[in-house]
Amino acid sequence: MNVQIITIGDELLIGQVVDTNSAWMGQELDKAGFRVIRRTAVGDVEKDILEAIGAAINCVQIVLLTGGIGPTKDDITQKTLCKYFDSELYFSEEVYANIIHLFDQSGRTVNELTRAQAMVPRKCTVIQNKTGTAPCTWFEKDGKILVSMPGVPYEMKWLMTNEIIPRLKKKFGRDIFIRHKTTWTSGFTESALAMQLAGFEEQLPPFVKLAYLPQPGLIRLRLSACGKNGEQESEQVITALNEKLHKLIAGHILATEDKAIEEQMGEALLAKGLTMGTAESCTGGRIASMLTAIPGSSRYFAGGVVSYSNDVKRRVLGVSEEDLSRYGAVSRPVVEQMSAGAIRVLGCDCAVSTSGIAGPDGGTPEKPAGTVWIAAAYKGKVVARQHRFAGIREMNIVRASNMALLALLELIRKA
Amino acid sequence: MNVQIITIGDELLIGQVVDTNSAWMGQELDKAGFRVIRRTAVGDVEKDILEAIGAAINCVQIVLLTGGIGPTKDDITQKTLCKYFDSELYFSEEVYANIIHLFDQSGRTVNELTRAQAMVPRKCTVIQNKTGTAPCTWFEKDGKILVSMPGVPYEMKWLMTNEIIPRLKKKFGRDIFIRHKTTWTSGFTESALAMQLAGFEEQLPPFVKLAYLPQPGLIRLRLSACGKNGEQESEQVITALNEKLHKLIAGHILATEDKAIEEQMGEALLAKGLTMGTAESCTGGRIASMLTAIPGSSRYFAGGVVSYSNDVKRRVLGVSEEDLSRYGAVSRPVVEQMSAGAIRVLGCDCAVSTSGIAGPDGGTPEKPAGTVWIAAAYKGKVVARQHRFAGIREMNIVRASNMALLALLELIRKA
Numbered sequence: 102m103n104v105q106i107i108t109i110g111d112e113l114l115i116g117q118v119v120d121t122n123s124a125w126m127g128q129e130l131d132k133a134g135f136r137v138i139r140r141t142a143v144g145d146v147e148k149d150i151l152e153a154i155g156a157a158i159n160c161v162q163i164v165l166l167t168g169g170i171g172p173t174k175d176d177i178t179q180k181t182l183c184k185y186f187d188s189e190l191y192f193s194e195e196v197y198a199n200i201i202h203l204f205d206q207s208g209r210t211v212n213e214l215t216r217a218q219a220m221v222p223r224k225c226t227v228i229q230n231k232t233g234t235a236p237c238t239w240f241e242k243d244g245k246i247l248v249s250m251p252g253v254p255y256e257m258k259w260l261m262t263n264e265i266i267p268r269l270k271k272k273f274g275r276d277i278f279i280r281h282k283t284t285w286t287s288g289f290t291e292s293a294l295a296m297q298l299a300g301f302e303e304q305l306p307p308f309v310k311l312a313y314l315p316q317p318g319l320i321r322l323r324l325s326a327c328g329k330n331g332e333q334e335s336e337q338v339i340t341a342l343n344e345k346l347h348k349l350i351a352g353h354i355l356a357t358e359d360k361a362i363e364e365q366m367g368e369a370l371l372a373k374g375l376t377m378g379t380a381e382s383c384t385g386g387r388i389a390s391m392l393t394a395i396p397g398s399s400r401y402f403a404g405g406v407v408s409y410s411n412d413v414k415r416r417v418l419g420v421s422e423e424d425l426s427r428y429g430a431v432s433r434p435v436v437e438q439m440s441a442g443a444i445r446v447l448g449c450d451c452a453v454s455t456s457g458i459a460g461p462d463g464g465t466p467e468k469p470a471g472t473v474w475i476a477a478a479y480k481g482k483v484v485a486r487q488h489r490f491a492g493i494r495e496m497n498i499v500r501a502s503n504m505a506l507l508a509l510l511e512l513i514r515k516a
Numbered sequence: 517m518n519v520q521i522i523t524i525g526d527e528l529l530i531g532q533v534v535d536t537n538s539a540w541m542g543q544e545l546d547k548a549g550f551r552v553i554r555r556t557a558v559g560d561v562e563k564d565i566l567e568a569i570g571a572a573i574n575c576v577q578i579v580l581l582t583g584g585i586g587p588t589k590d591d592i593t594q595k596t597l598c599k600y601f602d603s604e605l606y607f608s609e610e611v612y613a614n615i616i617h618l619f620d621q622s623g624r625t626v627n628e629l630t631r632a633q634a635m636v637p638r639k640c641t642v643i644q645n646k647t648g649t650a651p652c653t654w655f656e657k658d659g660k661i662l663v664s665m666p667g668v669p670y671e672m673k674w675l676m677t678n679e680i681i682p683r684l685k686k687k688f689g690r691d692i693f694i695r696h697k698t699t700w701t702s703g704f705t706e707s708a709l710a711m712q713l714a715g716f717e718e719q720l721p722p723f724v725k726l727a728y729l730p731q732p733g734l735i736r737l738r739l740s741a742c743g744k745n746g747e748q749e750s751e752q753v754i755t756a757l758n759e760k761l762h763k764l765i766a767g768h769i770l771a772t773e774d775k776a777i778e779e780q781m782g783e784a785l786l787a788k789g790l791t792m793g794t795a796e797s798c799t800g801g802r803i804a805s806m807l808t809a810i811p812g813s814s815r816y817f818a819g820g821v822v823s824y825s826n827d828v829k830r831r832v833l834g835v836s837e838e839d840l841s842r843y844g845a846v847s848r849p850v851v852e853q854m855s856a857g858a859i860r861v862l863g864c865d866c867a868v869s870t871s872g873i874a875g876p877d878g879g880t881p882e883k884p885a886g887t888v889w890i891a892a893a894y895k896g897k898v899v900a901r902q903h904r905f906a907g908i909r910e911m912n913i914v915r916a917s918n919m920a921l922l923a924l925l926e927l928i929r930k931a
Binding site: 113114115117119120121123124125126127128136137138139140141143144149152153156160281291292293296299312313314315321323325359378379381384385386387389390393394396397398402403404405406407408409410412416417446447448459460461462469471489490494495496498 | 526527528529530531532533534535536538539540541542543544546551552553554555556557558559560561564567568571575586587588589590618621622623624627628629630633647668670674727728729730791793794796799800801802803804805807808809811812813814817818819820821822823824825827828831832861862863874875876877878909910913
């Protein structure tokens with residue numbers, strides 16, 4: 102069952118707001134067996150909204166709108182929907198009661214603008230929004246469905262989870278089946294991996310697709326079975342293909358779930374009851390930041406040292422001053438001493454360290470920008486390796502961070 | 517000048533990737549005087565890509581594509597562009613030379629698939645991508661322009677900044693007069709600021725708009741004069757309006773240039789010849805990461821300690837064990853000792869520190885999730901303040917990071 106998402110609001114077009122709603126909706130719909138084939142973002146402009154709705158209704162059965170139904174002047178979605186469905190707005194006592202209830206809870210009084218939120222189109226089913234004042238409206242016409250929701254993420258999420266997806270499932274049952282299998286790989290360039298898998302891809306049945314989702318230093322592979330065939334068949338086919346895929350890239354598989362490298366790191370540490378630390382120079386705290394972005398990371402992340410200056414490498418991590426001057430900060434001995442120092446100073450079980458030239462400046466003929474030494478240490482063992490990245494500063498930092506986590510992940514998994 | 521952005525990739529539709537590219541592009545285009553009127557995301561499906569391009573070309577003059585030009589089989593944008601522009605692919609020696617150069621830098625050898633990236637459509641201008649192997653292609657037909665770029669964010673950003681926007685300005689610049697004046701403010705909620713400026717906004721001439729660009733804890737105000745009137749007039753009008761604006765929000769102005777808070781921090785430190793350090797708990801290295809993302813930050817950033825566990829707060833930063841157990845990690849004495857400890861341990865002139873509950877878990881009735889203590893220390897002076905943020909984990913971390921930099925910025929500016 103094909104779906105199109107239309108997000109409405111000038112703020113999306115000039116980039117004031119990153120559209121995270123669409124991604125979340127895409128994930129939830131995909132899980133529920135509905136397939137988003139297009140997403141469109143338009144401004145608060147009647148003509149553009151009408152065009153987008155018309156185009157969507159023509160090519161899919163389900164159209165989901167978010168945004169443009171707030172109390173302020175610039176929000177015109179309700180009026181525009183009346184125009185499209187040849188309807189008019191009326192004052193809904195039911196919606197108003199919900200607004201009053203919400204305001205009572207937070208001890209606020211309803212003003213004119215908010216009261217106007219109870220004006221809804223006649224030719225639709227109103228779905229109460231228990232999390233906000235803007236109502237959700239559900240239109241049906243010629244077998245097509247259009248649903249208008251607020252753009253406020255948690256209101257939209259509440260409505261999708263509790264109302265829209267259950268209603269869509271009830272209405273359309275399960276005409277289409279989608280199954281995804283994700284595999285994280287490392288040690289390949291995208292093109293090398295694609296060549297390795299060329300034959301495999303050729304033999305894929307028409308309803309199965311293989312997608313490459315590269316990140317700096319890592320590649321996520323996603324097998325998707327999508328079609329009219331039965332649930333069980335899809336499941337069997339993709340499971341068999343996934344096993345075949347794993348044989349083809351044996352030794353390069355990082356994870357077989359759709360989890361970021363920092364999540365994989367966390368789970369590996371929890372499984373072994375270990376704590377880790379970081380000693381970062383060129384990555385400048387990014388590794389620690391990635392790890393601590395995950396709720397509950399305090400169970401396995403002790404802390405880190407961002408030893409940006411040589412002075413901090415020496416005084417906090419105990420890197421030898423002699424080695425610093427003899428080999429330079431971007432060198433094996435320094436990065437090895439950094440990770441060992443992190444374990445000692447932070448009192449953790451294992452650690453990663455990075456020292457390199459992120460660029461654009463600071464490079465030399467022997468050590469050009471993009472040269473990064475990475476070390477991982479666990480149980481008295483330190484593995485260090487030099488990398489040569491060719492990217493811009495931001496990319497080199499991300500890649501070095503991923504590679505550092507990868508190095509430790511492999512070290513503790515082997516141990 | 518109207519623009520439509522088309523992003524290509526199944527991963528966008530099923531929400532495996534959040535489309536941050538479009539937001540960034542929207543901001544940069546808006547700054548340059550181009551108006552994004554629609555954004556569309558489609559999968560790696562020829563029919564859908566052709567439909568999206570056709571619809572876009574019909575309603576705007578400039579169409580920007582990202583994604584779908586990798587070396588792998590699922591990437592079909594180049595082929596599809598050939599179909600749309602009735603062209604065919606040829607092997608570009610120039611593109612291949614760039615690929616070879618990139619691979620040499622990172623000591624890799626080019627394989628068949630990567631070599632195939634040098635296959636580009638005939639009927640276009642090829643723009644070299646100095647940051648990756650996928651070339652950027654620029655098509656012109658019937659006065660309309662279509663540009664295809666990689667979806668990899670840093671590659672797209674490099675191309676937009678260094679090639680596409682300059683070329684679009686050169687081509688259409690004469691038709692556009694746009695002047696922006698940006699002001700960074702703090703200490704307002706968006707609605708409070710909007711009410712404060714309501715009168716000012718009403719009196720703006722039709723060719724001037726005021727945009728609110730909120731970030732966690734900060735609001736960027738952008739005055740834009742845009743229209744067919746002369747350059748000089750635009751300049752005079754917007755300068756006068758900007759002065760008026762500054763009077764209205766006097767005392768809340770952080771910066772009058774369009775510079776991120778971490779850049780402002782860096783410039784303030786350089787101006788005074790100071791070095792800084794960080795002691796981060798709940799922000800988990802994000803502040804250090806923000807600062808070190810800026811080229812040349814080693815001139816003023818000494819380093820940081822991510823003291824996630826109490827043990828690290830104690831052993832590395834010398835926070836009193838007694839205070840940790842008496843007041844808890846999220847408290848004034850602890851955050852004060854963290855920043856003082858950072859200066860002592862890292863040997864820098866000033867420092868910021870954070871300790872809080874980012875959430876979603878870990879909150880208590882007295883200290884709910886979102887409670888964050890922030891301190892800034894300089895010249896023996898320590899300023900600490902408790903904040904109550906109500907966002908999700910990620911937002912709380914970003915907000916705390918911004919507020920910490922803001923606290924130190926104010927402290928050293930006053931000094």
